[in-house]
Amino acid sequence: AQTVTQSQPEMSVQEAETVTLSCTYDTSESDYYLFWYKQPPSRQMILVIRQEAYKQQNATENRFSVNFQKAAKSFSLKISDSQLGDAAMYFCAYRSAGTSGTYKYIFGTGTRLKVLA
Amino acid sequence: NAGVTQTPKFQVLKTGQSMTLQCAQDMNHEYMSWYRQDPGMGLRLIHYSVGAGITDQGEVPNGYNVSRSTTEDFPLRLLSAAPSQTSVYFCASSLWSGTSGGLAKNIQYFGAGTRLSVL
Numbered sequence: 001a002q003t004v005t006q007s008q009p010e011m012s013v014q015e016a017e018t019v020t021l022s023c024t025y026d027t028s029e030s031d032y033y034l035f036w037y038k039q040p041p042s043r044q045m046i047l048v049i050r051q052e053a054y055k056q057q058n059a060t061e062n063r064f065s066v067n068f069q070k071a072a073k074s075f076s077l078k079i080s081d082s083q084l085g086d087a088a089m090y091f092c093a094y095r096s097a098g099t100s101g102t103y104k105y106i107f108g109t110g111t112r113l114k115v116l117a
Numbered sequence: 118n119a120g121v122t123q124t125p126k127f128q129v130l131k132t133g134q135s136m137t138l139q140c141a142q143d144m145n146h147e148y149m150s151w152y153r154q155d156p157g158m159g160l161r162l163i164h165y166s167v168g169a170g171i172t173d174q175g176e177v178p179n180g181y182n183v184s185r186s187t188t189e190d191f192p193l194r195l196l197s198a199a200p201s202q203t204s205v206y207f208c209a210s211s212l213w214s215g216t217s218g219g220l221a222k223n224i225q226y227f228g229a230g231t232r233l234s235v236l
Contacts, residue, residue, distance in 0.1 A: 009157070
């Protein structure tokens with residue numbers, strides 16, 4: 001079974017600085033999708049960035065980028081120029097591409113990011 | 118476009134009571150799912166559905182029932198509520214569930230959540 005591990009329960013970053021959130025996963029599949037979701041205090045789940053496993057190029061979305069290392073099964077999120085509005089819980093998620101007949105999304109336990117003014 | 122709508126937003130139950138959490142989406146998404154979120158445990162999948170009439174169990178299905186009679190609706194039923202079911206519940210949907218939909222079609226959209234307390 002697939003698993004997703006976020007080993008940092010909490011991280012802090014100074015405003016305008018850069019922070020990296022870690023995520024590792026375990027799977028025997030070769031085709032899958034990876035996601036980072038943000039959950040602010042409002043509880044709404046917001047998609048931050050996503051990556052297809054077969055694409056070697058790392059995804060970027062404005063100040064957010066990932067470091068996808070397929071062989072190492074690592075999918076870290078880098079937030080540049082951190083802003084107060086980035087403070088939230090961040091979840092890493094894995095989704096099989098479905099070739100194994102599995103259609104489940106697997107989430108990590110989350111990393112709470114604090115942004116210091 | 119309402120997206121994914123969950124009702125109610127808050128609910129307090131007594132042990133043994135039953136209730137249904139409602140979830141509806143207006144995006145014609147085939148895939149729908151229910152999660153519970155507990156402190157330190159992330160989101161855990163309860164049940165999911167890949168289309169009308171098709172449901173399957175997730176990681177923590179015990180104590181919950183689901184059905185999918187239409188594409189739009191995916192209610193979650195608690196038959197006999199227990200304090201261990203106190204949690205925040207999220208419904209989510211995505212456009213496609215198969216093997217060749219591509220990344221954009223596999224992005225999940227979430228409802229605003231339901232905070233449930235069982236006394």
